[in-house]
Structures are given as structure tokens and as C-alpha cells.
Amino acid sequence: MQITMIGIDHSKASIAYRELFSFTKTGAMDAMKRIKKEFELSGCVLLSTCNRTELWVSSGKKSHISPYDMLCEVKEIDRTQYGEFFVERKGEAAVDHLLKLACGLNSKIFGEDQIISQVREALALSRKCGCEDMVLEKVFQTAIAAAKKVKSTVKLTVVDQSTAYKGVQLLKEQLGSLKDIRCLIIGNGQMGKLVANTLTSQGADVTMTLRKRIHGQEEHGSIIPEHCKMLPYEERYSALEQSQVVISATLSPHFTLKRDEVEGLLFEEKKRIWLDLAVPRDIDPCINGLCGVSIYDIDTMGQTDCNSANDLQVKKAVDILEEYAQGIARWFAFRKQVPQIKHITELAAEDTRCRLGDPIESLVLDQKEEQSLTKAIEAATERSVGKLLYGLRDTLSPDLWQICMNALEEAAEKDTLKTGSKKDRYEGKRK
Structure with missing residues (x-):
């Protein structure tokens, strides 16, 4: 997963430090646009609440730069002063954190309801300023869906919730x-x-x-x-x-x-x-x-912690979150195979075009009509073959599905009427 987050919250930093990194809605949008552009990111989301500020980024050309440095640069703050108050998480650890955060497991007031709206709003602001991408959209939407499921099925807390x-x-x-x-x-x-x-x-x-x-x-x-x-x-x-x-x-x-x-x-x-x-x-x-x-x-008001009365409910919540975490993991794994599926469907489409070459030429069509018909046949073939391949993913285990994809790709490359030029170009891309 090419996703990283950096965050400061009530667990490590007092309000005096948290407020240095807080953002208004307008400030958050301006910061996201600047961060995405200056650091050439695929996407970013900025979550800023009373108890935390988190910057989420997905891969870009300058992915070696820490989101903490990005945040400090936007805030014009000396990066050497506050690093100890931040936590950086990547990949699965970041996703696990967001899932727990969205349903209140990581909140100062345990099990609070407001955080799910704040996570949803952070994603909405990112969309509004054109800073979201497919990866962050998927991760945040999944966290929101998981939080809704937890809220509707599990009683997380018997204490104050606001x-x-x-x-x-x-x-x-x-x-x-x-x-x-x-x-x-x-x-x-x-x-x-x-x-x-x-x-x-x-x-x-x-x-x-x-x-x-x-x-x-x-x-x-x-x-x-x-x-x-x-x-x-x-x-x-x-x-x-x-x-x-x-x-x-x-x-x-x-x-x-x-x-x-x-x-x-x-x-x-x-x-x-x-x-x-x-x-x-x-x-x-x-x-x-x-x-x-x-x-x-909000710090000196005191903190409500999870207590023993919540232990069973927390376990139920964690089990639900684990299902959603596995779903995200499968999604990321599948994304890696999209180029292979595209390769197979394009090979099938080209093979179909070659096989129908003579019948198409026998039709009384001008050049424009012939090109339009050929494109329609190729597109229909790609959709049809793609439907079958995606369908296999829903019925086979990930390992077996991958074996099938490899076998189908090998068969498509061998059993075809096309020349080798396009095949070589695809293999070059994959390498």
C-alpha cells in the first residue's frame, strides 16, 4: 500500500502543541492543494479536529519526503522541534489506525460519535479541492462504512459520548x-x-x-x-x-x-x-x-478511557474492523493485477479482430465504417473477457485466482493470430 500518514493527538501532545498544527476548513483546503502540488503527490487528506491533526498522503514523485516535513513547511514551523509528538504510520498500520479512529476507539472520549462525521468531512474537503485519489478515497470510504457498521451493531461505551x-x-x-x-x-x-x-x-x-x-x-x-x-x-x-x-x-x-x-x-x-x-x-x-x-x-476537562464494561464490545468492534481491513487488503492486492487483466483482454480483443478480418473485409463498408465496426468488436471483446476474469476473482481464492490469471495470460500470448510486436511491447511494460 503506497499510503502514509503522520499525526499528532491528545495521547502524546497537550493542547498547547496540538493547536500549533490545527487547521480551519479553509486553511485545510489551502494546505492540501499546496501539499499535493509542491510535493507532487497522487493525493492527500488533512484531518483536523480538537484532539488531533493528521495528514494522509498517497504515493507521488517525492514520496521519500515525510508527511511531517510537509506539514511543518505548510505551517512554517521548525521541523526539529515537534517530531516527538507525532506518529507516522504506513500501509496496513495506517489503515488499521483509521478504521479504529473512525468508530471512536482512538478518541479521547472513548466511542464518541462525532469522529465519523469529521473523517467524512475531511474526505469531502479533499474532494472539493481536487486532492483525493482512488487510493485515499477507497481507504476513507471503507473506514466510514466500517464505523457505521460498528455503530449500528455494537454498543461501544456506557459513558459520555460527546x-x-x-x-x-x-x-x-x-x-x-x-x-x-x-x-x-x-x-x-x-x-x-x-x-x-x-x-x-x-x-x-x-x-x-x-x-x-x-x-x-x-x-x-x-x-x-x-x-x-x-x-x-x-x-x-x-x-x-x-x-x-x-x-x-x-x-x-x-x-x-x-x-x-x-x-x-x-x-x-x-x-x-x-x-x-x-x-x-x-x-x-x-x-x-x-x-x-x-x-x-478540552485537556483539563479530563479523559474517558475504555473500561472493563466495554471489553466484550470492543472485541466485537475489532472483529468487524478486521473484516473491512481484509477487504482493503484484497482491493490493494487486486489493483496490482489490473495491468495483467488489461493485457489479457487486449490480447483477446486483438485476436478476435484478426480472426474476423476476412469477414469484415467481405462486407460492403467504407473505411470509416470498417474502422468503427472493428473498434466496436474489440471493445465488446474486452468487456466480455474482462467480465469473466473479474467474475473468477469473486469465486476463487486469491492464490488460485492468480494461478488462473497467469495461465490465461500465457495462453492468450501463445494461441493468437497476431504478430509479436504488440506482445513484446506489453511485456516491456510489465517489466
Whole structure:
């Protein structure tokens, strides 16, 4: 398998290092286009989430260059500083990792559901900017299909399955009941809405910020979760003093809350919990401890691990993933034989053309009609023979199928009416 990935995630790197290599959607697309072009790759996919960044590449003219070096060059980061936080995987090891990742086995919150959407979105972005190829398309599509199968047949976890829910659990541990607690949510993305819905279900008084370019000037035209109030993003600081809980979850590359803007505010003497659910971080870490504010990010919120209650379910999931892994392995093995199948079908087509040479010449056809008929006969022969060869693959074991292909190729080369010139050219290609 000519496929390699490099990744940094929560298991080896803190958020301070992960955010250095994070990407927005637009940034990911720009990076993929640049990486594919500059390093002459067949394809690449960039997966960037709160807990990980992974660059997947398939073979190219500069395949000797590590994806880590590619990533550092795009980010303009010194490659000698952060290598220890990355893991590189190739071939089957890379595929095995993606299969487990897509169904949540490698997630910070074990068994989470969001990662499958993130894997699907990464592939969609790669397609959108023309950076996917057949190999990466197959591997990612298989991982997505495997994750769906696992999710529909296996109960992977009996614990929290979303960062949003886990954040609310932390708030309940720190503050007790959340009923009527004033909460400010900065960010109207997927995570912000998940948090808002979870908080309102607990009876919290929730306000959510929206940018003008999203909601326009009309409040009633805004899309906000039910039971939430709307606040223009530009007025977020004015709501901090009355908010005991602040949660920021945006895709902004800059701080949404800065220390110098917070220092002059007058806070009530209450325990204040601020959750930063973004990568890169939204809230200036220097605010922690200021005016009684305690900041938790996605690392300090804690990690949910697989426990003994999941052991049997994990085994079921791994068995399912192994079936899909074998399917990918067969696909890669088959791809190697495509040139041989093409060779056999073309030999058969040429042999058919030679055998029908006299009957075709006996027809009353002009040169253009004769050429068109000949091409149609050759194409039909190739499709017919190809159908038989591909059909054998579905009924024979890989080893026996390969023996049959070798025998058929040898027979096609010997039992033919054509001259040897084309045969020699094909043999030269295979060598």
C-alpha cells in the first residue's frame, strides 16, 4: 500500500502543541492543494479536529519526503522541534489506525460519535479541492462504512459520548444544579449548539453569541437553539459580568476573550467556570485565576478511557474492523493485477479482430465504417473477457485466482493470430 500518514493527538501532545498544527476548513483546503502540488503527490487528506491533526498522503514523485516535513513547511514551523509528538504510520498500520479512529476507539472520549462525521468531512474537503485519489478515497470510504457498521451493531461505551455533555457534567460537579445559572456561549457552530441544548435541558439560562454576517440585523432571522437568547458577538464582553458560566467553541484562529479586555470588568463574588472547547484555544490562558475565574480546556476537562464494561464490545468492534481491513487488503492486492487483466483482454480483443478480418473485409463498408465496426468488436471483446476474469476473482481464492490469471495470460500470448510486436511491447511494460 503506497499510503502514509503522520499525526499528532491528545495521547502524546497537550493542547498547547496540538493547536500549533490545527487547521480551519479553509486553511485545510489551502494546505492540501499546496501539499499535493509542491510535493507532487497522487493525493492527500488533512484531518483536523480538537484532539488531533493528521495528514494522509498517497504515493507521488517525492514520496521519500515525510508527511511531517510537509506539514511543518505548510505551517512554517521548525521541523526539529515537534517530531516527538507525532506518529507516522504506513500501509496496513495506517489503515488499521483509521478504521479504529473512525468508530471512536482512538478518541479521547472513548466511542464518541462525532469522529465519523469529521473523517467524512475531511474526505469531502479533499474532494472539493481536487486532492483525493482512488487510493485515499477507497481507504476513507471503507473506514466510514466500517464505523457505521460498528455503530449500528455494537454498543461501544456506557459513558459520555460527546465533549458537550462531558463539559456540562464538569459544570454540575463544580456548581451543583445548573437551574437558572446564567451561561454565555461564544460560538454558534456545531459544538456551541450541542452545549446550548444540553445546558437548556438542565434548566440553565443560556445566551449565545452570533456574528452579524451569520444572522444579519434581524434577531428573528437568526438560527439559535430553542430557549436560548441571542447576543451579537461584538457585545460578548458586556455579558461576562452577569455570566457565571462562559463556554467558547469557535473556529477562530485568535482569542475570543483576551486578558486585557477582562481585567477591567466587575464580577460578582461567585465561583466562575469558563470552558474552552476550541483548538486553537479561544480563551487567553492568562485569564485563569483572574477575578475568581477557573478555565478548563478540552485537556483539563479530563479523559474517558475504555473500561472493563466495554471489553466484550470492543472485541466485537475489532472483529468487524478486521473484516473491512481484509477487504482493503484484497482491493490493494487486486489493483496490482489490473495491468495483467488489461493485457489479457487486449490480447483477446486483438485476436478476435484478426480472426474476423476476412469477414469484415467481405462486407460492403467504407473505411470509416470498417474502422468503427472493428473498434466496436474489440471493445465488446474486452468487456466480455474482462467480465469473466473479474467474475473468477469473486469465486476463487486469491492464490488460485492468480494461478488462473497467469495461465490465461500465457495462453492468450501463445494461441493468437497476431504478430509479436504488440506482445513484446506489453511485456516491456510489465517489466
